[in-house]
Amino acid sequence: MKKIILLYLTLLNIAFAYNYDDVLLKAQASIFPKIMLLDKKVEDKLIRGEIVYTIVYDKYDYNKALEVGGYINETYKGYFHKYKYKINFVDVLELSDKTEASAIYVLNVEKETQKVADIAKKKGVISFSYDIGNLKNGLMFSLVIEKSTVLYLKKENLYNQKVEFVDSLLQIVRFTESDNIKNKVLLNNGSEFDIKYAKTVIDIFYN
Amino acid sequence: MKRKISSLSTKIVLLIAAVAFLITFVIFVVSVKINKEAFYEIEIEKANLIARTIEPLIALNIYLEMQSNIAQITHQLIENPNILAVKVLKENKIIDEIKSKEYDENIDNSFVVKRSILEPTSKKEIASLVLVYSNKGHKDLVNKYKNLVVVLLFVLSILFILFASYVKYLLSPLKTIALSLKNYSPSQEIEIPFTSQNNEIGLISNALHNMQDKIRQYSKQQQNINKYLEEKVNEKTLELRRQLYIDTLTGLPNRFSLLNDVANITNGALLILNIDDFKEINDFYGHVAGDQILKDFSNKLTDMFCNDFNVAVNRLSGDEFTLLFMQKPSLENFTQIAKKVIFDIEKTLFLYKNSEVGIRVTIGGSYEIKRGLERADIALKSAKKQQKPFLLYDENLNIEEQYKNNMGWVKALKIAIKKSMIVPYFQPIFDNKSNKIISYECLVRLIDENSNVIGPYKFLTVAKKSKLYSKLTKIMVDKSCKFFEHLDYDFSINISIDDILNKDTVAFIKNKIVKYGVEKRVVFEILETEEIGNYKEISNFINEMKELGCKIAIDDFGSGYSNFEYLLQLNIDYIKIDGSLIKNIDKDIHAQIVVETVVSFAKKLHLIVVAEYVHNEEVYEKVKELNIDRSQGFFLCEPQAQI
Numbered sequence: 001m002k003k004i005i006l007l008y009l010t011l012l013n014i015a016f017a018y019n020y021d022d023v024l025l026k027a028q029a030s031i032f033p034k035i036m037l038l039d040k041k042v043e044d045k046l047i048r049g050e051i052v053y054t055i056v057y058d059k060y061d062y063n064k065a066l067e068v069g070g071y072i073n074e075t076y077k078g079y080f081h082k083y084k085y086k087i088n089f090v091d092v093l094e095l096s097d098k099t100e101a102s103a104i105y106v107l108n109v110e111k112e113t114q115k116v117a118d119i120a121k122k123k124g125v126i127s128f129s130y131d132i133g134n135l136k137n138g139l140m141f142s143l144v145i146e147k148s149t150v151l152y153l154k155k156e157n158l159y160n161q162k163v164e165f166v167d168s169l170l171q172i173v174r175f176t177e178s179d180n181i182k183n184k185v186l187l188n189n190g191s192e193f194d195i196k197y198a199k200t201v202i203d204i205f206y207n
Numbered sequence: 208m209k210r211k212i213s214s215l216s217t218k219i220v221l222l223i224a225a226v227a228f229l230i231t232f233v234i235f236v237v238s239v240k241i242n243k244e245a246f247y248e249i250e251i252e253k254a255n256l257i258a259r260t261i262e263p264l265i266a267l268n269i270y271l272e273m274q275s276n277i278a279q280i281t282h283q284l285i286e287n288p289n290i291l292a293v294k295v296l297k298e299n300k301i302i303d304e305i306k307s308k309e310y311d312e313n314i315d316n317s318f319v320v321k322r323s324i325l326e327p328t329s330k331k332e333i334a335s336l337v338l339v340y341s342n343k344g345h346k347d348l349v350n351k352y353k354n355l356v357v358v359l360l361f362v363l364s365i366l367f368i369l370f371a372s373y374v375k376y377l378l379s380p381l382k383t384i385a386l387s388l389k390n391y392s393p394s395q396e397i398e399i400p401f402t403s404q405n406n407e408i409g410l411i412s413n414a415l416h417n418m419q420d421k422i423r424q425y426s427k428q429q430q431n432i433n434k435y436l437e438e439k440v441n442e443k444t445l446e447l448r449r450q451l452y453i454d455t456l457t458g459l460p461n462r463f464s465l466l467n468d469v470a471n472i473t474n475g476a477l478l479i480l481n482i483d484d485f486k487e488i489n490d491f492y493g494h495v496a497g498d499q500i501l502k503d504f505s506n507k508l509t510d511m512f513c514n515d516f517n518v519a520v521n522r523l524s525g526d527e528f529t530l531l532f533m534q535k536p537s538l539e540n541f542t543q544i545a546k547k548v549i550f551d552i553e554k555t556l557f558l559y560k561n562s563e564v565g566i567r568v569t570i571g572g573s574y575e576i577k578r579g580l581e582r583a584d585i586a587l588k589s590a591k592k593q594q595k596p597f598l599l600y601d602e603n604l605n606i607e608e609q610y611k612n613n614m615g616w617v618k619a620l621k622i623a624i625k626k627s628m629i630v631p632y633f634q635p636i637f638d639n640k641s642n643k644i645i646s647y648e649c650l651v652r653l654i655d656e657n658s659n660v661i662g663p664y665k666f667l668t669v670a671k672k673s674k675l676y677s678k679l680t681k682i683m684v685d686k687s688c689k690f691f692e693h694l695d696y697d698f699s700i701n702i703s704i705d706d707i708l709n710k711d712t713v714a715f716i717k718n719k720i721v722k723y724g725v726e727k728r729v730v731f732e733i734l735e736t737e738e739i740g741n742y743k744e745i746s747n748f749i750n751e752m753k754e755l756g757c758k759i760a761i762d763d764f765g766s767g768y769s770n771f772e773y774l775l776q777l778n779i780d781y782i783k784i785d786g787s788l789i790k791n792i793d794k795d796i797h798a799q800i801v802v803e804t805v806v807s808f809a810k811k812l813h814l815i816v817v818a819e820y821v822h823n824e825e826v827y828e829k830v831k832e833l834n835i836d837r838s839q840g841f842f843l844c845e846p847q848a849q850i
Contacts, residue, residue: 038267148276169267
């Protein structure tokens, strides 16, 4: 019976869990901490002298969150540059103002993204989104692998007085408009690119 | 010869053009050089700026490990035509490199900019960026700049040509003014152009116009002054001419007037009147009185001949007047007029203040007007000499010949002195007891150009008149002392009263006798024939000479104004009896008496008596008989050049 229940749960997880792009996850795990360090006010965000990198996940993606944490530890080995860090895994439903976070990385969360964005804004921390589509809900950064790796930044979400990036970062990011985020992103050469199409391409390419 | 005019305006313009060209050229060269470097620096700066701009992007991409984005950036960079190549190196490995199409073509004209790529957070070098930048832009810029400067120079040249033309145009009035002034003369008014112009040319024209007015006025004044001066010069000329021919004191025609008149007369006669001893009147009454008497005398003469238009009265010199006869009167009448003048003047008393001054005149006359002035003068001198009131010139007087003879001797004397041909001859003086030579008398001789020996009677008088006598004395003293310097004989030298009174001659004599050491053997024979006026000075001379050891003799004793009292005072040693007493002493009883008296007198004074002119045996015997101590004369021995 237990086996049946465990199998049931596993299948349930498989059935309900989001299908993440590992390459993208690895890329984001590698790049987002670095982007956090490009904030000139990163020191203001230290909690007890260390960076708390909070990964917010849906209840079915806990394992993926752990996987991402593993990627980060594997890459940074306990330190973001000179700062010691801690990875905080938080279920999106449990996320509140009291949740400690120097930066928030949100996995694919179908609901509550607005809440995450508001908390991040309130805390004055940078928010990263696995899904570029969540930028429209107020999250700040996302990363897409197209012909090359492209960083997306929601322009409206940049007006946070507690965050100040190095200038050059703003030169390499690609700004998104709220209306376009839904389905398309503006490519570097000015052409539009359908996200869903992109996801399909990525999936085909990597899978 | 036409003067070449060099245009001032051309010079100004050329000078400005030269300076401007020089300045422009210097500015051009300097600016090209500076700008060339500046442009190059700009290119480098541009390349650096690109590198600086792009470096953070590349750095961020490397940092975020988004290296695929680097190619996009470098690709964008290479679109810049000046960038030939871009290279990104990480740990000496090329992670990205791109080259333009022009790379190979322009690689020689390029430079490289290298920049470190720093990590955005730690600022550590994580890579390096190399840009190969083309110089083409720089060259294009320099060429554009050069073209611009050339165009600028061309424009400047055009401007200078215009400027030069304008300057020439502005200064052209000066040339016109100069041409108008070319033939200017103070007497002619010229129209000076451009006076109405309200600029510097106008100022010059107006100034010249004013100057012309002033010159004209000044010229007019000068003409008036010249006219006035001419009149004054004419007046003065007349006055001077009058003064030239008129004696200012007496108002009579003067010597020049007389010479003019004489030259115009062919058959006249001339009398020269000289006021006797007029110098004494001047000295006694003073020159003012003398002048007054001369005036009165001239008035007297004028009065005497005021009615006789044939006779002109002239003043010849100080106290000499002339009566010029325009027509020769008869000789008798001529002589009578002269005598009447003498008579009338003698009986006339001239008054000066309260004194009556009587004067006498001596007249010399020439009955011939040819050389009348000289002849009348000769006649006057002869009359003075002969103490006659009037003498008419007579060719038989042979006076001119005497003058000629005297002048000849003066010349001969001067030549003899110059050629040292005045020499002493030596005549021995014999002691009458021993019949032996006891001393010599040094006698002066002149050796003429023909080696003739000339005795002193020919030239001594002339020497005295021509003031050469003291020279002869000095020559005789020098040569005689020198001759007897080493001979053991006494010798005597003749000196005159004039020599004794001449301090220079006396000093010379002292010097020579001391120099040759003959003080004890020399005898100075003082000529007694001359009137001795100043016994005191002669006595001093004698005493000085005797102190030196010399002896003194009185020469030609008995010929002059012998004064025994004075002779006693003069402390002499010898008396030489005059030849005129000795010459006929053997026959002339009177001479014997005189000589006996002199010898007796001399013996009492312990003086030695010498007889001169012993010319024969009878005389010699008589001299001895009269107890004369010594003798000399041709009978005993003639003077010789050597002894």
